[in-house]
Amino acid sequence: xxxxxxxxxxxxxxxxxxxxxxxxxxxxxxxxxxxxxxxxxxxxxxxxxxxxxxxxxxxxxxxxxxxxxxxxxxxxxxxxxxxxxxxxxxxxxxxxxxxxxxxxxxxxxxxxxxxxxxxxxxxxxxxxxxxxxxxxxxxxxxxxxxxxxxxxxxxxxxxxxxxxxxxxxxxxxxxxxxxxxxxxxxxxxxxxxxxxxxxxxxxxxxxxxxxxxxxxxxxxxxx
Amino acid sequence: xxxxxxxxxxxxxxxxxxxxxxxxxxxxxxxxxxxxxxxxxxxxxxxxxxxxxxxxxxxxxxxxxxxxxxxxxxxxxxxxxxxxxxxxxxxxxxxxxxxxxxxxxxxxxxxxxxxxxxxxxxxxxxxxxxxxxxxxxxxxxxxxxxxxxxxxxxxxxxxxxxxxxxxxxxxxxxxxxxxxxxxxxxxxxxxxxxxxxxxxxxxxxxxxxxxxxxxxxxxxxxxxxxxxxxxxxxxxxxxxxxxxxxxxxxxxxxxxxxxxxxxxxxxxxxxxxxxxxxxxxxxxxxxxxxxxxxxxxxxxxxxxxxxxxxxxxxxxxxxxxxxxxxxxxxxxxxxxxxxxxxxxxxxxxxxxxxxxxxxxxxxxxxxxxxxxxxxxxxxxxxxxxxxxxxxxxxxxxxxxxxxxxxxxxxxxxxxxxxxxxxxxxxxxxxxxxxxxxxxxxxxxxxxxxxxxxxxxxxxxxxxxxxxxxxxx
Ligand code: SF4
Numbered sequence: 001x002x003x004x005x006x007x008x009x010x011x012x013x014x015x016x017x018x019x020x021x022x023x024x025x026x027x028x029x030x031x032x033x034x035x036x037x038x039x040x041x042x043x044x045x046x047x048x049x050x051x052x053x054x055x056x057x058x059x060x061x062x063x064x065x066x067x068x069x070x071x072x073x074x075x076x077x078x079x080x081x082x083x084x085x086x087x088x089x090x091x092x093x094x095x096x097x098x099x100x101x102x103x104x105x106x107x108x109x110x111x112x113x114x115x116x117x118x119x120x121x122x123x124x125x126x127x128x129x130x131x132x133x134x135x136x137x138x139x140x141x142x143x144x145x146x147x148x149x150x151x152x153x154x155x156x157x158x159x160x161x162x163x164x165x166x167x168x169x170x171x172x173x174x175x176x177x178x179x180x181x182x183x184x185x186x187x188x189x190x191x192x193x194x195x196x197x198x199x200x201x202x203x204x205x206x207x208x209x210x211x212x213x214x215x216x217x218x219x220x221x222x223x
Numbered sequence: 224x225x226x227x228x229x230x231x232x233x234x235x236x237x238x239x240x241x242x243x244x245x246x247x248x249x250x251x252x253x254x255x256x257x258x259x260x261x262x263x264x265x266x267x268x269x270x271x272x273x274x275x276x277x278x279x280x281x282x283x284x285x286x287x288x289x290x291x292x293x294x295x296x297x298x299x300x301x302x303x304x305x306x307x308x309x310x311x312x313x314x315x316x317x318x319x320x321x322x323x324x325x326x327x328x329x330x331x332x333x334x335x336x337x338x339x340x341x342x343x344x345x346x347x348x349x350x351x352x353x354x355x356x357x358x359x360x361x362x363x364x365x366x367x368x369x370x371x372x373x374x375x376x377x378x379x380x381x382x383x384x385x386x387x388x389x390x391x392x393x394x395x396x397x398x399x400x401x402x403x404x405x406x407x408x409x410x411x412x413x414x415x416x417x418x419x420x421x422x423x424x425x426x427x428x429x430x431x432x433x434x435x436x437x438x439x440x441x442x443x444x445x446x447x448x449x450x451x452x453x454x455x456x457x458x459x460x461x462x463x464x465x466x467x468x469x470x471x472x473x474x475x476x477x478x479x480x481x482x483x484x485x486x487x488x489x490x491x492x493x494x495x496x497x498x499x500x501x502x503x504x505x506x507x508x509x510x511x512x513x514x515x516x517x518x519x520x521x522x523x524x525x526x527x528x529x530x531x532x533x534x535x536x537x538x539x540x541x542x543x544x545x546x547x548x549x550x551x552x553x554x555x556x557x558x559x560x561x562x563x564x565x566x567x568x569x570x571x572x573x574x575x576x577x578x579x580x581x582x583x584x585x586x587x588x589x590x591x592x593x594x595x596x597x598x599x600x601x602x603x604x605x606x607x608x609x610x611x612x613x614x615x616x617x618x619x620x621x622x623x624x625x626x627x628x629x630x631x632x633x634x635x636x637x638x639x640x641x642x643x644x645x646x647x648x649x650x651x652x653x654x655x656x657x658x659x660x661x662x663x664x665x666x667x668x669x670x671x672x673x674x675x676x677x678x679x680x681x682x683x684x685x686x687x688x689x690x691x692x693x694x695x
Contacts, residue, residue, distance in 0.1 A: 003307040006462060006516045010288040013523025018288075027289040030282075030467045031433050037275050037474040040268045057487065117505045120414045136488035145502030153447045171476065175469040185301065186434045188500050189451075192492035197444040200484075201360035201376065202402040203383050204250040210359055211410060211417075212444020212491065 034179075036172050043135040043169035050134040050169045055220070057137030061195030062208060063216045071097070071161065071221045074126075076105040078159055081217060082124055083109045091118055091155065093127040093147040098161070118154035125151040126159040131174045132167040132218075138194045139218065140174050142187040149189050158196075158213040163221045226571050227555030231578040235549040244550050247380050251373070255541035258485025259592070266481065276478055277596040279471060280532035283463075284523060290432045290465045291514065297435025301497030303510035311341035314515045318343060318424070318457055319350050321511055325455050327352055327421035333439060333446030334358040335426030336374050336535060337515050338459050339557045340570065343424070354424070355416045357445040359409055366393050372551030372559065375483050375537045380550050413445070423449040423507070427460035428534070429475060430512070433468040436496040437512060440479060440489045447493055456495065456507035461515045463531040475534055478594040482536040518569050526605050530565050532595040539589035539599060545582050554579060561589035561599040568606050580606035 016023055043053060055065055068077055082090060090106060092098055094115045106113050118125055127147055131140040139160055143149045152158060168174055171192075178186065197212030208214060227234060238244055263269045283290060295305040308314035314337075322330060330347060332338065332354050344354045344365075356365040360378035364371060366389045371377030378386070383400055390405055391398040394412060399405055425446050427437035437458045439446040450456045466472045480486040499506035522531055540546040540560025551559035556576070558566045564583060568576035580603040589599040 001307075002309040002313055002516070005309055006307055006514075006520045007288045007291070009516075009520030010291075010462075010523050013520065013525070013528070014285050014287075015524065023286055024289060027286050027293065027467070031293065034433070034468045034470055036470050037279070038268055038271055040266060040272075040477070042266075060487070061490070120418050138488055138492075143500075143503060143506060145500075145504060148503070148505040149447070149451050150505045153444050153451065171473045172470055175473070178469075184434075186436060186494065186496045188496055188498070188503060188506050190436075190494040190496075191447075192488075194488045194490050194492075197442065197490060199359045199406060199443045200254075201358070201363065201378050202386050202405060203247070203381075204254045204376065204379070205402050207403050207406045209410070210406060210443035210445065211357065211413065211448055 034175075039170055039172060040135070043133075045134070045169060047167070051164055051167050054132050054134040054137055054167050057134065058132075058195070058218060059137070061137050062198075063137065063195045063218055065218045065220055067220045067222065069222050071163070071223065072101065074161055074219050074221075075101050075103045077219060078126060079105040079109045079111055081159070082106075082111055085157075087123045087157070088112060089114070089123055090159075091116060091122055091125045091151060093125075093151055095128045095144070095146045097128050098126070117148040118150035120154060122155040124157040124159065125155040126161070127151050129160050129162045129166065131177055132162045133169075133171055133174050133192070134167055135170050136194055138171075138192050139216075140178075141191045141193065142178070143189045144187060149191070152191055152193065153212050155213060156209075157215045157217065159217045159219065160193075161219050161221065163223045165223055226575055227552075228567060228571060228576045229555070229578060231553055231555055231582060234555060235553040235582070238549040238553045243382055243385075244380055247382050248547060248550055251376070251379050251541065252547050255376075255483075255485060255537070259482060259538060259541070260485075262481040262485045262487065265487075266477075269478075269481070272474065272478055273594055273596055276474055276534075276594055277532065279466075279474060280595050283466065284528060284531050287462065287465070287523065290467060291462060293432040294430050294435060294465050297432065298497065298510075298512055299435075301435045301510075303435065303497045303512060306511060306513045308341075308513055308515045308517075311515070311517055314341045314459060314513050314517075315343055315346040317513050318459065319347065319352070321455065321457055321509075322347070322352050322422050325421060325509070327455070329416070329420050330354045330422045330424055331416055331420040331449045331453065332356050332361070333423070333425035333441070333449040334361055334377070335424065335459055336371075336557065337426055337461050338424065339371060340517060341459070341515065343459065355413070355420070357413050357417065357449055358441075359406060359443060359445070362409055362413065363389055366390070370552070371557075373537060373540065374535055374558065374562075380552060417445075417448045417452050420449075420453045422455045422457060423451075423453040424457045424459060425450050427458050427464055427512075428479065429472050430460060430465045430514075431467075431469060431472055431494070432465055434494075434496055436494040438472065438492060438494050440476070440492050442484075442486075442490045444491055447491055450493075450495060451506055454507060455509040456498075456511070458495070458510075458512045459515065460512065461517070462519050463533075475594075479534055479536050482538040482592065482594040522569065527565065527569060527602060529597050530562070530569075530602060532597055533562055533566075534595060535562075536594055538592040538594065539597075542588045542592050544584055544586060544588070549582075554582070561603070562597075565597075565599060565602045565606070568610075573606065573610055577606065577610040580604070580610070 129139045196216040197210045199210035200206045306317045356362045363378045372380040387400045428440045480489045498510040546560040564579040
């Protein structure tokens with residue numbers, strides 16, 4: 001059996017047999033401690049400065065940031081953004097936060113909203129996010145029945161809601177937040193997204209919009 | 224993939240004559256090293272992160288069996304399946320079986336060097352399943368029936384014209400030489416493939432034991448579409464990719480993008496933890512992880528153990544003068560550059576891969592940029608010794624070294640010989656002081672002139688210095 005051969009080879013290599021309890025204990029300790037490794041100083045800042053850093057880094061990664069005073073402005077801001085680009089459809093997730101909004105500004109501009117998984121050919125999607133990570137301007141999203149993963153990847157444009165209060169400094173804080181909500185079992189997928197899709201596979205020249213969204217818009221909510 | 228490694232010398236020499244390749248390699252040299260240097264300068268803790276990453280990898284390797292068992296039980300708990308593959312053949316068979324079980328006709332693929340290692344594409348095709356590469360670079364290569372020449376920039380050996388030609392031939396569209404138009408074309412063509420595929424195959428950069436997750440780190444988003452749209456997601460990866468916790472994964476995440484492309488962070492870092500959950504509207508219904516060994520478990524406890532730390536960032540090849548001059552295809556198999564020179568002989572055998580550890584100037588640049596501090600020059604030297612002791616080196620090299628050893632053990636003779644040789648080379652070079660041709664040194668002098676030794680031999684200089692009181 002491959003499995004036993006591989007494991008036995010490794011044990012032979014490290015000169016240890018299966019029954020070695022000290023090694024097992026070392027491993028269990030590390031797994032349960034979930035200790036931080038070195039965390040760079042860059043994002044260990046007061047929250048206001050973390051938000052400023054998030055904006056700076058997300059901009060650097062070519063995300064577009066639109067600051068809004070309240071989440072209730074998301075439908076009209078979306079309507080404007082889509083209309084300016086001649087887009088008349090929006091697929092949204094159906095999380096409680098998104099569903100609670102008054103979406104009539106879309107209809108007023110003849111933009112149709114649907115709630116479903118994404119399909120090839122969709123122009124734009126809108127989803128909520130779980131966290132923003134200041135250190136590199138990274139969004140964290142996760143799958144759920146209300147927020148299908150295809151919405152994050154298939155449409156040409158991805159609009160994302162992020163509350164200022166959901167911004168943390170470093171990745172480690174985001175993992176702690178995920179564990180606090182989901183315990184030992186992660187959602188099926190966790191997406192860390194830093195800017196829109198890109199490729200430099202042709203002559204090392206960077207082109208935006210490879211297979212994922214060509215633009216990433218972050219509605220940053222002042223809450 | 225066919226093994227062309229024994230022909231390294233010939234292929235390298237052809238590569239140096241290939242104008243198009245030389246132009247393409249220029250893009251590499253101008254790009255990655257400079258971007259890495261900037262990213263590193265923006266992260267003052269970078270050297271400390273490298274130390275920690277080295278130590279953590281060493282800890283993982285010392286406990287690799289235990290972390291793999293933990294990973295397996297967590298994947299199973301999440302509703303996925305783990306398969307163990309001792310060899311490339313085993314891995315390919317496992318994947319074919321899964322494809323057959325779900326009646327797969329087409330398969331989309333995200334970028335995976337392990338699948339190159341096992342020759343998965345050829346194997347699936349021979350068995351009636353059409354794999355479609357979806358990473359832009361890999362897709363271009365598939366159209367051209369070509370192979371990657373770099374582990375993260377697979378089509379780095381091609382120029383715009385090559386891509387434009389390949390797309391024109393295959394896409395039935397007007398020819399374009401605008402990279403943006405070409406990328407849009409690939410985007411449109413591949414969208415249909417993503418949606419139609421029965422199985423999606425991706426690699427994994429890391430496997431997290433704590434949560435039973437695999438992670439892919441990409442800029443294009445093709446890997447995400449590959450693993451989200453089809454009913455079945457197969458991850459093909461290798462046993463050394465396991466890390467204990469999310470925090471531990473993060474240590475490597477901070478190093479990987481900066482060392483590879485010089486980005487602060489790669490666009491998509493995506494964790495997959497099993498098949499779709501109750502109520503989920505998308506995502507795969509089946510989740511499989513194939514853990515490939517292919518010689519790795521035998522490296523544990525051997526003089527090559529340090530190589531298992533490799534996180535496949537490509538910094539060593541991006542900074543290697545030999546890689547930069549001859550390109551990845553000269554190495555003749557899947558892994559090029561310094562990391563390839565160490566891994567390839569292990570994977571295809573020293574008899575076929577033994578030439579590679581000699582493809583080095585031992586300048587040490589690779590080790591100086593490796594995020595997990597692998598002593599690559601030292602490991603290449605191990606292979607050279609191995610190769611020499613197995614009498615596998617070509618005659619000229621063997622006799623050269625044997626002759627040198629003979630002389631080195633006889634100081635008087637050595638002195639006379641080097642003084643004579645010195646005199647001889649100086650006169651051979653003539654007034655320019657450059658030797659353009661010398662018997663048995665074609666591999667060197669075809670590409671650069673060898674500076675003729677000037678003045679005294681080391682021994683003469685040493686003696687004089689000693690006489691003058693040993694000061695400098
Ligand atoms: S050997 Fe080091 S530098 Fe080279 S690919 Fe591996 S991790 Fe990167």
